[in-house]
Amino acid sequence: MPDHHKRHAHHHRHGINAVRVALITCSDSRTEADDESAKVLRAGLEAEGHEVVSTVIVPDEPAAISAALTAAALDAEAIITSGGTGLTARDWTYEAVASRFTKTLDGFGELFRMLSWEQVGAAAYLSRATAGLMGETVVFVLPGAPGAAGLALEKLILPELRHVCWLAVRDRDRT
16 A cells, blocks of 8 residues: 555554644744744644644745745645735745645635634735645645634644645555
């Protein structure tokens, strides 16, 4: 049985189907000490048996973000970015990541904004949270606020993480 089928065969909390996840914080001001979103994401992922293989903070600049994506994809099946999804002049994460997508998961952003609407009302549409595939790597692009990161992780990412990572590599052996 190919590895990726084996990985998806059982829904244990630990072991064979743990997903290797890289965290990228896109911020000009965050430090490891005050990167609350990364802490929320790491704790939630590890509680479900997934492995956080790298954590990095990069300036909110397209070249830096793109380089971090390339590096993270070497060892991770999924990448979660946080920060830089708003509308200010320094919010470049959406452009940097979306330009690398080979497929876009439009439903992720749509559902994230729907869930955010219940919490913050019309301000939800100001978020450009998104997700997609970068080759065989699944990338989730989240706002920088810890509450937003936790919401996306709990309601959208964790319930489908193993499945979406499996789908991303599913046809590899047939080509």
